[in-house]
Amino acid sequence: MQEAFVNINNIPTKVVTVGRWITEKPEKDEDKIILIIPGNPGVTGFYKKFMQILYEKHQCPVWIISHTGHDRNRQKAIEGLFPRPLGLEEQVKQKITFIEEYVPQNANLHIIAHSIGGYMTLELLKEPKIEKRIAQTYLLFPTIEDMIGTTNGKFLYNYIRHIVSVVVFLAWFFTILPKIVSVNLLKFYMFLVNMPANTRDPVMTLIHPKILEQVFYLAYRELEQVNERDNENIKKICTGSIFCMEKMMVGIIRIVAIILRKIFHKSMQRCQSMNILLFFMKMKK
Known part of the structure; x- marks a missing residue:
């Protein structure tokens, strides 16, 4: 690979x-x-x-x-x-x-x-x-x-849209934590929600302010256009x-x-x- x-x-x-x-x-x-x-x-x-x-x-x-x-x-x-x-x-x-x-x-x-x-x-x-x-x-x-007519679409548009800046800030805060702390926090969360272990690295990649800005921007364009x-x-x-x-x-x-x-x-x-x-x-x- x-x-x-x-x-x-x-x-x-x-x-x-x-x-x-x-x-x-x-x-x-x-x-x-x-x-x-x-x-x-x-x-x-x-x-x-x-x-x-x-x-x-x-x-x-x-x-x-x-x-x-x-x-x-x-x-x-x-x-x-x-x-x-x-x-x-x-x-x-x-x-x-x-x-x-x-x-x-x-x-x-x-x-x-x-x-x-x-x-x-x-x-x-x-x-x-x-x-x-x-x-x-x-x-x-x-x-x-x-x-936008789906349950997730309505939730994203009506609620998450108003706190995107907060989510991005929390992602920034997560990135400045010592790596051992951030990794263990993520491991604990993944254990609670029963996420596969092989998704840890992709999730770590996702929890980044610049990437989340891209993800949310695309998501709201989807809601408007699809x-x-x-x-x-x-x-x-x-x-x-x-x-x-x-x-x-x-x-x-x-x-x-x-x-x-x-x-x-x-x-x-x-x-x-x-x-x-x-x-x-x-x-x-």
């Missing part, structure tokens, strides 16, 4: 790869590449285990590009100021530039997008020069409509949907599947797992 900050549109952006680095030449003419576009926060560390699993299964390069500004820039060789807060359009532009500059023209590109990454992927597919280069897209828990589902765009590229979830959710998903069938006139599949809760849209160009 390799990781570094890469200048994309003159802004340092975190990239992590398994298999081969983005500037290495492919071993064969048609190189299959899996590119992950994260949710918000776009901290790459949350996806490393997932990347490793994908690589072991498919034996092809697996890349992830963070949302610009969502990972700490520790690479002094890259010049430039810490990026100002970037909204949805700017983050999509970063992904377009990355694909144009680093994904080979003849690559068999598969995009896996999580949460708001699903919305960004739909925007990518509106660009003809990008759409023709994508073999398949997979949207995991896609947030593509009515974000309203109506882009049915026309989805109809052009959707080949079906797969729903995986806990048994207690099966009744709900049946209702959702019926609605989607009526909208998109596509066949739906459903699979059950005791350990997975997943809304998955499989799409192609």
